[in-house]
Amino acid sequence: MTNPVISEPKRHLISVPCKIPSDSKLFIVLLATVVMLPSLSIDSCLASLTKIGISLHAQPTATALILSLFMAGFGVGQLIFGPLCDRLGRRPALLAGCTVFTMAAFGCAISSSIAGLVFWRFLQGIGAAAGPVISFAIVRDLFVGTAARKRFAYVGAVATLAPIIAPTLGGIISSWTGWRGVFFFLALGGVLLGTIIVLSLEESMVRTDRHALFVSNLSANYWRVLSHRVCRTCAITGALSFGGLFAYVSGSAFVFIEIFKLDQAVFGALFALNALGIALGAFTSGRLSNVPAKQMVSTGLGIGLIASAFLVLLTAKQVLTPFSAMPLLMLNTFSIGVVTPNVVHGTLEPVPEIAGVASSLFGGLRMIAGAISSELVAFCYNHTPTAMTGVMLLFAASAFGFWLLSLPFLRESRPTAAFSTENSCVIH
Numbered sequence: 001m002t003n004p005v006i007s008e009p010k011r012h013l014i015s016v017p018c019k020i021p022s023d024s025k026l027f028i029v030l031l032a033t034v035v036m037l038p039s040l041s042i043d044s045c046l047a048s049l050t051k052i053g054i055s056l057h058a059q060p061t062a063t064a065l066i067l068s069l070f071m072a073g074f075g076v077g078q079l080i081f082g083p084l085c086d087r088l089g090r091r092p093a094l095l096a097g098c099t100v101f102t103m104a105a106f107g108c109a110i111s112s113s114i115a116g117l118v119f120w121r122f123l124q125g126i127g128a129a130a131g132p133v134i135s136f137a138i139v140r141d142l143f144v145g146t147a148a149r150k151r152f153a154y155v156g157a158v159a160t161l162a163p164i165i166a167p168t169l170g171g172i173i174s175s176w177t178g179w180r181g182v183f184f185f186l187a188l189g190g191v192l193l194g195t196i197i198v199l200s201l202e203e204s205m206v207r208t209d210r211h212a213l214f215v216s217n218l219s220a221n222y223w224r225v226l227s228h229r230v231c232r233t234c235a236i237t238g239a240l241s242f243g244g245l246f247a248y249v250s251g252s253a254f255v256f257i258e259i260f261k262l263d264q265a266v267f268g269a270l271f272a273l274n275a276l277g278i279a280l281g282a283f284t285s286g287r288l289s290n291v292p293a294k295q296m297v298s299t300g301l302g303i304g305l306i307a308s309a310f311l312v313l314l315t316a317k318q319v320l321t322p323f324s325a326m327p328l329l330m331l332n333t334f335s336i337g338v339v340t341p342n343v344v345h346g347t348l349e350p351v352p353e354i355a356g357v358a359s360s361l362f363g364g365l366r367m368i369a370g371a372i373s374s375e376l377v378a379f380c381y382n383h384t385p386t387a388m389t390g391v392m393l394l395f396a397a398s399a400f401g402f403w404l405l406s407l408p409f410l411r412e413s414r415p416t417a418a419f420s421t422e423n424s425c426v427i428h
Helices: 008-014 025-043 046-055 065-088 090-109 114-128 130-142 145-159 161-177 179-200 215-227 229-259 264-287 293-316 322-348 352-380 386-411
Strands: none
Touching: 025 065, 025 090, 025 114, 025 130, 025 145, 025 161, 025 179, 046 065, 046 114, 046 161, 046 179, 046 229, 046 264, 065 090, 065 114, 065 130, 065 229, 065 352, 090 114, 090 130, 090 179, 114 130, 130 145, 130 352, 145 161, 161 179, 161 264, 215 229, 215 352, 229 264, 229 293, 229 322, 229 352, 229 386, 264 293, 264 322, 293 322, 293 386, 322 352, 352 386
16 A cells, blocks of 8 residues: 655644644754664664673673664564554654663663663664654655655765764763663653654654555565565665674774773764764765666675775784774775665665565664674674674675675666666665
């Protein structure tokens, strides 16, 4: 079922006390804030991982579950909230996600054991998943064509601020109040965001799909995406490339703080600088929209592979330092910024009538790859940068190899015509 856009004559029937107009900049900021929930939840606690391990008497392997189980929950949640928002409506499903997120953040803050903390982080990941899935569904409901693409780009650009500011902010809160303060902060953020949604965000659907949660419909739609050659190739490529990125995200705190002995504030600044690489990559991809998407993906994956290989080489020679690592890490995040908008477009473009399901599947696969990646980093960690750089190379090589093997089949597939000539600047 196609979700109809709310027409102007019907808007007053679903009004809220303090409506934020959908054509305003504030509306873009609201949706971007919702999209930021996962990044804020992950990046704000990176600098506290060592403190959490000491406080709860946990080994690095157990502490890493704070990230990997969040990512697993986020992957599961994306598969849930896509069809759920079609059944209940965007606003109720988004409020449900905020509620789960807030309760889980509070549970994390009062946890007395690493097992309890990991459990609540898994639930927090499920709640955070509502943000990216539903916010982009709202844009699809309200806008079409060029207007929709602009909103996607604006939301993605603003949301990129999260990984830039979150590590520094999390480090400051942790140094002032301890690691529990970070989760109390996230809980407070969930309450404020939920309040704004209740007061200011209108429902963007006129009719809900009563069959959206039927198992037969769900399985058929997800299989349709997976069985489509272009969708499948782009989704898997996006997941593998994201696995390389999350190897850096999950291992960076141990490498920069424990091994390189950097201050938490310095680590936060370096992490923010690397996050800026994603924004630069996405901006470059948007500016080069005349270049075929397949060429952009190949170039981006190649840059990521080369950067990861040099990181492993410097690690093997035991000459890796913050100074030598930063340019290569920035190249790696830049490559993710180049690749992601194009594989997102390739996943969604062939199946516009079930773009929500395609978006959920794309995000779910990425989060599952991220969870596997962080677990590999934790399992292989030996108090050297080898685990982080080695897993980065493993996923970068897998993504590049899978993409190259798939290219001949994509050339034979008719639906790739649009994929080869138009790019999207949206970062999920």
